[in-house]
Amino acid sequence: MDIYTIIFLALAVFIFLRLRSVLGQRTGSERPPYDRAAPNVVQRGQDNNNVVPIPGSVIDQPTTARVEPSEPTDRWKGIADPGTPLAQGLDAVVAQDSSFDPRHFLSGARSAYEMIVLAFANGDRRALKDLLSTEVYESFEAAIKDREKHEQKTETRFVSIDKAEIVSAETRDRTAQLTVRFVSQMISVTRDKAGTIVDGSPDKVADITDVWTFARDSTSRDPNWKLVGTGSAH
Numbered sequence: 001m002d003i004y005t006i007i008f009l010a011l012a013v014f015i016f017l018r019l020r021s022v023l024g025q026r027t028g029s030e031r032p033p034y035d036r037a038a039p040n041v042v043q044r045g046q047d048n049n050n051v052v053p054i055p056g057s058v059i060d061q062p063t064t065a066r067v068e069p070s071e072p073t074d075r076w077k078g079i080a081d082p083g084t085p086l087a088q089g090l091d092a093v094v095a096q097d098s099s100f101d102p103r104h105f106l107s108g109a110r111s112a113y114e115m116i117v118l119a120f121a122n123g124d125r126r127a128l129k130d131l132l133s134t135e136v137y138e139s140f141e142a143a144i145k146d147r148e149k150h151e152q153k154t155e156t157r158f159v160s161i162d163k164a165e166i167v168s169a170e171t172r173d174r175t176a177q178l179t180v181r182f183v184s185q186m187i188s189v190t191r192d193k194a195g196t197i198v199d200g201s202p203d204k205v206a207d208i209t210d211v212w213t214f215a216r217d218s219t220s221r222d223p224n225w226k227l228v229g230t231g232s233a234h
Helices: 003-023 038-047 085-096 102-122 125-131 134-149
Strands: 153-172 175-191 197-200 206-217 226-232
Touching: 085 153, 085 175, 102 125, 102 134, 102 153, 102 175, 102 206, 125 134, 134 226
Parallel strands: none
Antiparallel strands: 153 175, 175 197, 175 206, 206 226
């Protein structure tokens, strides 16, 4: 054997060993070869009504039963009880104006109540015009004119506003109306030109309960509510 024959034999052995290391040997425990007919078997199985699906192999479909949305029972907590006419009225107001907040409204109503009472006592027409509807303003101005005619002056001072609560709410077209009961303590006295007391007392604290109705056009850019009705409760 010449040198070239030995080299070729060595290369053949080397290549054989490399192929064996890569491909391995059959031991009898090998996995069966991939069966290309498997998809057809699966299809036949799907056509069989007795096939039980493998758990987790199918995504659960959403139920077709209609679920009614639940109303938050504490939506008006501290303002109105669920299901009452007041709660339903507040729902109607929010339906027209989603920014409506009854607590914020009550805070403003308390301030408006005090401003209106004091402006009326002082005969401040300018302040009243911005806070009252046309009809209520005309009524207040008539009372102011009557005092001026008789040369009388009224002095009013708030001791406290003990309570302000919404007692009714409703919508009329695009206008929301809220009625508020105010319970307050104040001192009020009216004197004539000579200083003689004609009504009230400068020393007596009176318990006052007023029921006022405020309204606002929900389509208006003006965020202010105006007084559209007044009454008192005893």
